[in-house]
Amino acid sequence: MAMEAEFEAAVEDRRPLLFALGCLFAAWREIGKHSEGRLTLANYALALGLLIPMAALQFQQAVGFLFWAGGTPFAISSDGDGPNLYLIWSQNSAIPVLLMTWLLLGMAHLCLAWMLVEGDWPRIVKCGTLIGASMITLSLFMGVLMLDLSSLKTQVVELAIEFVAMVSMSRWHIRVLAGASCDWLAR
Incomplete structure (x- = not known):
């Protein structure tokens, strides 16, 4: 009032x-003087500093497929003999599936950032599981098609960093909520 x-x-x-x-x-x-405020700032920093750039990286992979200039958009992991003529049809047929997988990963990272800011931990776990399963599927699919997996190296490292950051954030969230509930019960 x-x-x-x-x-x-x-x-x-x-x-x-x-x-x-x-x-x-x-x-x-x-x-910044309250633990809930610091947690909120850290959630936003993680969402804006890690999750949204990861989404941009996934979208960049998809856009790289759409605007590829020369033939097949894949770097074939052979010894420089040129593309394997027996695999070209399979690799070109895989482009839509790979595009959808990268777009799914990008959208999942955007959703994960949104859920982190909201603090919806059950949905964060589900979304993180979807991201992990999609990344494993993508790497297996690219490996079966004998595609160059070097584009996934940085993504795997960033996913590991993201996993550690999310686990740390969830523990911090539990501590803050436990402290807040003790303060609330003391009143």
Whole structure:
């Protein structure tokens, strides 16, 4: 009620935007002082700094297939003899499946970032499982088609980093919630 009264006074002085900016700056000063605020900032940092760039990497792989200029969009893992004529049809037929898998991975990372910011841990586990299964399927599928797996090396390393970060974040979330519930019960 005090905030509403201050806002009414700011409206009468024709400075509601200044009042709102002051409230925003005060909230930013206070957010780091509380464990829930630090957790929220860390969730946003992880979502914006790791998960969304991973989604962009997956979309980049898909776009690389769509705009490939010369023949098959795959680097064949042979000894430089040229493409294997027996595999070209299979590899070209696999392009739509690989595109869908990379698009699925990109969308799953965007969903994972959204769920992390919301703190929906059951859905985060399901989405993480989908990402892991899709990545394993993609690497197995590319291996069976004798495609160059070097494009997956960085993605596997980044997925491992993402997994460790998500486990750390979930533990931090549990500690913060346990502390908040103890504080709430003490009142």
